[in-house]
Amino acid sequence: MCPLALSSCLRILKPEQYKVHLASYNGNVQPLDEFVSDRKAWDGWNSWRSKKNDFNRPYIFALMDFYPEPDHWLFGGVYKVLERYKVKRQQGYRIERVQDYEAWVGRLKITFKRPSRTKSLRFESCYQHMVASEILAEPYGGECFPGYEDISHDFTALEPIFRKERLDWKTPLENVKGVYLVSDKRNGKKYVGAAYGETGIWSRWKCYLENGHGGNDELVKLIKRKGLNYARQNFVITLLEYRAAKTDDQIIIERETFWKHALMSRTPHGYNKN
Numbered sequence: 001m002c003p004l005a006l007s008s009c010l011r012i013l014k015p016e017q018y019k020v021h022l023a024s025y026n027g028n029v030q031p032l033d034e035f036v037s038d039r040k041a042w043d044g045w046n047s048w049r050s051k052k053n054d055f056n057r058p059y060i061f062a063l064m065d066f067y068p069e070p071d072h073w074l075f076g077g078v079y080k081v082l083e084r085y086k087v088k089r090q091q092g093y094r095i096e097r098v099q100d101y102e103a104w105v106g107r108l109k110i111t112f113k114r115p116s117r118t119k120s121l122r123f124e125s126c127y128q129h130m131v132a133s134e135i136l137a138e139p140y141g142g143e144c145f146p147g148y149e150d151i152s153h154d155f156t157a158l159e160p161i162f163r164k165e166r167l168d169w170k171t172p173l174e175n176v177k178g179v180y181l182v183s184d185k186r187n188g189k190k191y192v193g194a195a196y197g198e199t200g201i202w203s204r205w206k207c208y209l210e211n212g213h214g215g216n217d218e219l220v221k222l223i224k225r226k227g228l229n230y231a232r233q234n235f236v237i238t239l240l241e242y243r244a245a246k247t248d249d250q251i252i253i254e255r256e257t258f259w260k261h262a263l264m265s266r267t268p269h270g271y272n273k274n
Contacts, residue, residue, distance in 0.1 A: 006110060006130035010075075010101070012061070018123035019055045021046055022114055023076070024065040028233045031064040032074060033156040035106065036142050037163075046079050049091040054120035055081060060095065061123055066109060072133065074140055075108035077101060106139030108132060145169045148176070152238040155209070155231050162202075162209040174202035177252050178242035179259050182208070182219070182271070186234040190263050191219060191271035194256035196249040205237065218271040 012018060023031040023045050035042040046062050062076035078101045083094040111131040142161045145168040161169050178201050182191040193216065195204035212231035213219035223231060240259055243252060266272045
């Protein structure tokens with residue numbers, strides 16, 4: 001698609017009534033992953049209020065960092081601010097989605113270089129600098145399968161892919177065996193696992209995405225203490241190597257042992273017990 005000025009396809013009659021919300025990684029989760037996983041959770045990003053009262057105009061023009069591509073943002077909707085409230089120490093905005101723009105939500109990609117790390121901008125100062133770079137056929141549903149060699153994804157990025165059983169991921173992953181790594185960003189510990197037998201990598205990873213631990217003893221203890229959100233906030237899953245489905249299981253087990261030694265993933269340094 002030939003890039004167009006945003007104003008030529010998404011008309012905002014009074015931009016001075018809007019603040020732009022440039023939502024990006026908050027240290028725990030990417031807003032793009034949150035949007036794909038749970039639209040209500042994404043709404044929450046726009047109702048949260050800092051001490052600065054960033055969104056002090058009638059409307060919020062919400063964008064989320066499309067982090068697979070630098071300087072690209074996915075349109076997250078327009079919200080009308082109904083109320084600014086403070087209850088004890090909590091501050092926030094009561095908002096509602098403006099339905100006139102809903103057809104574009106999750107589909108319109110915008111190119112814009114953020115001038116600073118600020119999360120809010122006056123819309124009239126940047127409206128003319130935004131470019132509509134792509135319109136997706138349907139709302140964004142997660143990253144396309146990148147190939148076996150390039151899988152190293154946060155837990156929250158994989159969750160919606162597995163929940164929706166995206167065929168571009170499911171078909172290749174359920175037809176291979178392999179060795180994988182679960183890394184804990186919080187403490188640097190690692191767990192090396194293997195997928196063999198008739199289940200393939202897809203079924204093995206699905207267990208992790210459902211319960212956070214995949215049935216592994218040390219991870220079970222961790223998630224029992226800290227909850228599934230700990231996995232969502234801290235786990236990264238990486239495919240270390242893969243083999244054809246007809247590969248003898250013993251070969252996969254031997255490769256798993258190799259990676260446990262190479263990455264020093266056994267306790268107390270990691271989460272592998274043996």
